[in-house]
Amino acid sequence: MIDFYTEKLLDFIKEDVYPEDITSRIVKGIKARGYIRSKDSGILAGNGLLPKFLSIVGIRIISKKDDGKEVRPGDELLVIEGDGDDLLGVERVILNILGKLSGIATATHLMVNKAREANSSVRIAGTRKTTPGLRLFEKYAIEVGGGDPHRFNLSDAILIKDNHIALIGSVTESIKLARKIASFTKKLEIEVNSVEDAILAYKAGVDAILLDNMKPREIEEVVKELKGKLIIEASGRINPDNVVDYARTGVDIISSGYITHSSRSLDFSMDIERI
Template sequence: MPAKLVDTRKTTPGLRILEKYAVRVGGGYNHRYCLSDGVLIKDNHIKAAGGIKQAIGLVREKIPHTMKIEVETESIEQVLEALDAKADIIMLDNMGLDKMKEAVKIINGKAITEASGNVNADTIYDIASTGVDIISVGGLTHSVKAFDISMKIS
């Protein structure tokens, strides 16, 4: 299955609903609409909790059984810890292509894989070729250039 292209929560204030709608109309998918749509454990959360396993344990006690937990990882060691802690989604944040391929191979379908960071038109094909399930791109919403639709009368 090809990788899905998803947006992020990084949107223009007051325009989130329109920008996320535009992503869907354009063939992309939406990540979280708001913070309560899922859990994303980032580097600061991992440090504060004392590790990935501890962070997931603390969160899992407090959320509904239907909510997914995503963990941001930056190394193969963190990928292994996230797998051991049974993360639902493992984000491969700013990883090089070789490391990303290795991580996807290690995860081997035990969690959803998401590539994030430094994604643009020049890198997206190679990132998709690593086998990740999802590629998140904040630029789909926060860096869009307005289309000039003015009408000139002569």
């Protein structure tokens, strides 16, 4: 059975190669070996998604480095063999995917390490600020980097946000309405931006509160009042430069769009030889 990742990778190849790679006609049928190497330092992510895809397009893996491993300039990440035109046809897709996912894994790993120096139990989580069509890939990279993927889509949990509250009129009424439609299998979380609303939400019976764009000193007040009574999540412009300040507050979760929308892709390249 073709899994989601393989199906998407095949679509990406169609985008790049369809109806054919007219340049690589000149190497068609020449047996070749490709060496994908790092020109950067970071955490590798994406190699684990490639075997079935490469097998379908007629390429054999000779060796590969495992996802989650640290890489440095010059490290060999993947060695593949096949017809020259096939190797060149997949080159850019593979490098783009590996570079992007490894960049996300690297940023996540950095955030996790920094945060846990201040708060050993805090989780760094992703958000839905992902690239359309690549969400599952990017969530995979977050997990490789040691983070939590958070919601994959809007059906995973109820998360009442500021715009929901604006339409309903109050925190308490929004929670009441959500309780009426919520399945017992789904957690109920609400986004708030004040200590007062956080306490209101707790009293209304939510499972989690998301403290949005609140300063660390404000979050500390909420943690002091509610720690251990429900899940406390902090979010809003949190990045490697300020994550320690938020971790020190004692929150359970720190969610960050930075790791998917602002992380830098790692630089990888492929060299090829005739065999």
